[in-house]
Amino acid sequence: MRTSTSLFLCLVWLVLPTGAYAHSLNDSYLELSVIEQSIEGVLQLAVTDLELAVGLDRNYDADITWGEIRQARADIDEYLLNRINLAIDDDACALSPGYYRVSQLPGGAYLVVDLSGHCPVSEGALVLAYSLMFDLDNSHRGVAAIHYQGSDTSHVFSPQRTVFSFDQADSVFFQTMVNFVGEGVWHIWIGIDHILFLVAMLLAVVVHRRADSAIASADLGVELLKLVTAFTVAHSITLVLATLELITLPVAVVESAIAFTVVASGVNVMYPLFGKRHWQFAFGFGLIHGFGFANVLAEIELSSTLFLSSLLGFNLGVELGQLAILLVLVPVLLLITNRNSIRRLAAPVSGLIICQLGLFWLVERSL
């Protein structure tokens, strides 16, 4: 930008400024972490700014010593506490400055102040008000990074934006849900008993296709879909009921019952125990497996505010994990059982293995 055309007007005091280059580093940096009711944080404020705010240079020698900063500690603390305010759900949090240190940043020497504190509540909108320096330096900015109950956000405070409100509920909801999707996927993958049950149920449908005229692919697909849907719906029902503690069953009973479902489904592979009622049995046994998933979820401590997102995420994760298994397993099963001879062999061998594993778990969990 042209700078000094105004000089032509002989208004010597006033020169057009170099507007395009007005970017300074007279910012402060505030990090705050709020976990439950506890606050930890660090503020970095330029020593130059503190000189303007509280007057550090007591001997007027243009040098700010560590001693001068320490002498001004009471003034600095008061200044900071008056101008940085935190509240959750309209309840003010108590902040207190801790250790002082010094850092060298591109904008010069900064005072680093540890912050700690406590809030009366842990849920609700977080409101951070910041007004350091604005009355003395309009170009000052407060760059804040905030970690609030598992959710990160940032804000740049300016004279026009001195209050920042952050309601973590929405963002945390989705973030938590995403986290729990991962948990759900992981638990179905490492839950070998659930997988084996599913494999056995699928295997039974595949191997008990009629030997002479194979069930049409479409019918087989429908049958598998019904089975998986029934299992999903069933375990979702009991997962929700158990997590909400509307129905509680002893863990040992649930785990033994799950082992029993594996044994039963293994037998069903060898001999069509369930007849054509695959999905009905999948539903019934799925109810039992849902209690098992609930036990896993119970091991992960959930905040009451994040309960719904955790539950939804976990359940979704279980379904996605299950779907991934099916996408790999079904084509493989169809391929290897395509020939009658293999199918006839696969039924007793795989059924027997599944049964044995189921029995092993049943005994182990019952003792």
Next chain:
Amino acid sequence: MSTKQIKSITCLSSQFLSLLVAITCLTSSAVAFSAESFIPDSDNTVVAHLEPAVIAISRRIHLPDTARKESNWGESERMTFTRKVLDAYNLAQDQGYARAYGHALALVNEWPTQYEPPPLLRIVKAALLQRTHDFGAARGELELALNADPEHQQALLMLAQIGLVTGDYGDVAEYCERLSQQPFLLAALNCRAQLQGLTGDGDAALSMLQSALALPSVSRLDARELHTTAATIAHRLGYTSIAESHYQQAFRLGNTSHYFLSNYAQWLLEQQRYGEAEDLLSSFIDGEDAYELMIFYFQSIRHSSPEMARQFEQQALTQAIQFLSRRADDRPHKVLARYALIVANDAATALTEAQLNWQQQKEPSDTLLLAQAAVLVEDIATIEQVRQWQKTTGQEDLRLDSLLVAAEQQQ
């Protein structure tokens, strides 16, 4: 799907990705305020040395002050306050210190709302707002000043200057015209020359400036400004020797503004006179807000001493840029675009930042920067936007012409 469409889609994707990367970087940099902190060994350890401007501001702040505390401001208090604002502004101008400008603006804002500020105060406020790219608010203040005094030369000049930056050339023409109707003023002539230089009449502007410079009444300050305008117009027109002569004379007359230095440095770099660019910039890169000059300095020393350039980049430039980026929406897009283009070789980020910058200001250097990034990324839509802008305004810039021709050949 045609090649053009594929290119457009690729461009859009790369822009989107770069935006994501930029956001991620900004977020992560905002979160990670990593700097080694320490507790000094002794109370006598000097932690910081105060700049003269800070000492001056601090003295003012901490001295007993009656005017600021008066609830009922009489005529005398208002005059005292206005003088104080002017002092603060002068101090900022003298020291070129960002906090001093910030302090002056904070002071202006203390004017009690129940009293109409004098035009002078509005003009100071506008100058301070303009400095932080708050062009809309600056315009508002200047228009209010003009309401009080429709012939206020300073307000008209500043409005014209803002229009030149934002590319509102219709407004500029009006303000220049209103200035021309007043008693002969070289500033009005300069205003017209600047406008002509940006709207396809560069040769006429150069002739007018040459004639004005030949006038015996031209003061040193007048000459400095006229030479600067002439240098930048000749630069864009590709008149090498004329540009050099005007740049040198403006520099000799004491123009060390960032605007002038960055244009002059760019011209030297374009002429591949790296040593001269280095000499020119070396005394100015330590100043506040000198980030763009630092980038040009890096560019100049990269040719003579790559190792020194690397150290300069790592120890000074990159860290400063990272901190600047933390201002999120307030970040300096032009500096970041230039940094991405010249230092980081990240054309996609350069384009994103240059586009954001172009939304704010459309000086020739902003347009050129946008075009450079767009050509590198092969962003056809942006190249077309620049081409349209050039067509509409008639802007003459040999560098831009070459870029657009190259882009056309690429397509």
